[in-house]
Amino acid sequence: MFTGIIRHLGTLETSHAEPDGSIMLEINAPFSQNLNEGDSVAVNGVCLTVLSHTDTIWTCRLMAETIVKTTIGLLQTGSQVNLELPAKVGDRLDGHIVQGHVDTPCAITDIASHGNDRIMTLQPPKEFLSRITPKGSVALDGVSLTIVDVTNDTFTVSLMPYTLEHTTFGAINVGDLVNMETDHTNTAHWLSGTVLQGDKRGTALGFPTANIALDEHSQMPKEGIYAVRAMIADDPTSYAGALHVGPRPSFEGAAPSVELHIINFAPRDLYGEKIHFTPIEKIRDVKKFASTKALVDAITQDVQQARSILMYH
Numbered sequence: 001m002f003t004g005i006i007r008h009l010g011t012l013e014t015s016h017a018e019p020d021g022s023i024m025l026e027i028n029a030p031f032s033q034n035l036n037e038g039d040s041v042a043v044n045g046v047c048l049t050v051l052s053h054t055d056t057i058w059t060c061r062l063m064a065e066t067i068v069k070t071t072i073g074l075l076q077t078g079s080q081v082n083l084e085l086p087a088k089v090g091d092r093l094d095g096h097i098v099q100g101h102v103d104t105p106c107a108i109t110d111i112a113s114h115g116n117d118r119i120m121t122l123q124p125p126k127e128f129l130s131r132i133t134p135k136g137s138v139a140l141d142g143v144s145l146t147i148v149d150v151t152n153d154t155f156t157v158s159l160m161p162y163t164l165e166h167t168t169f170g171a172i173n174v175g176d177l178v179n180m181e182t183d184h185t186n187t188a189h190w191l192s193g194t195v196l197q198g199d200k201r202g203t204a205l206g207f208p209t210a211n212i213a214l215d216e217h218s219q220m221p222k223e224g225i226y227a228v229r230a231m232i233a234d235d236p237t238s239y240a241g242a243l244h245v246g247p248r249p250s251f252e253g254a255a256p257s258v259e260l261h262i263i264n265f266a267p268r269d270l271y272g273e274k275i276h277f278t279p280i281e282k283i284r285d286v287k288k289f290a291s292t293k294a295l296v297d298a299i300t301q302d303v304q305q306a307r308s309i310l311m312y313h
Ligand SMILES: Cc1cc2nc3c(=O)[nH]c(=O)nc-3n(C[C@H](O)[C@H](O)[C@H](O)COP(=O)(O)O)c2cc1C
Pocket: 198, 199, 200, 201, 202, 203, 207, 209, 211, 225, 242, 243, 244, 247, 248, 249, 250, 251, 254, 257, 259, 260, 261, 285, 286, 287, 288, 289, 295, 299, 302, 303
């Protein structure tokens, strides 16, 4: 287990393809002489086992799975690599819990300067986007980074000067691939969408809602009413909410919707803004109510239930 705080850089000295398809690597590392056979070291975020070592170099073997799922097999000799030794019990965990089990290689699509920092945009394969938690953590080439923003098919992280200086990110370019490990301690699946113009019926009911057009990568939840955690782009608050997904049989002609009532939210027009949310628990099925009063009573109860569910989430 690692924490994504890089304290050493190393160099790939040699890389040899073996007849069985595996690759043997020799890595020059400042801590080589203190290693033992069988120790784990994270190399660009990939947990590898030490097979042998000298005072300056240690060797490891990449098996087929590692070659397919990570960028390590693509490294050129002479490349610098981010190195991390496993966390010790009693150590400070400055980053977040990183297993060294990479999910996927991920492409860098943009790097922009922002004062002394750099904002890096990445485009992971679509199926991994729901595991990217806005304002959560991700390990990229073994470096623990905070997710700044999530868009339709990309996410951004900010690299500060310290990180640029002490990791391989100082020399990274658009088009490069990095090893991505999502935060495995966070089991929430995040959905994203843009707020559409609603019929404003919700405001009249006393429960204003944001009608959401889901992004392509976000899979429509099953019909129902849910307690959700929600975030609005650029706002660091984690809001509690009650989400409606599906038809609105109480109103003739109303199209199905994904509608979010944000609890304790100072009303403002969210039209066009990005919303991220994760359903925590289903509250009930969608129902047809005979009167507006019956619907309002049901939503009032939903909101109460959502509040108590979300107290510990
Ligand atoms: C928590 C919650 C639960 C809801 N439950 C139902 C329901 O069971 N049946 C229904 O017809 N509409 C339900 N709705 C949808 C309301 O009918 C909807 O908010 C209203 O039509 C306003 O839509 P508008 O914002 O597009 O004007 C629910 C909405 C919320 C926020």
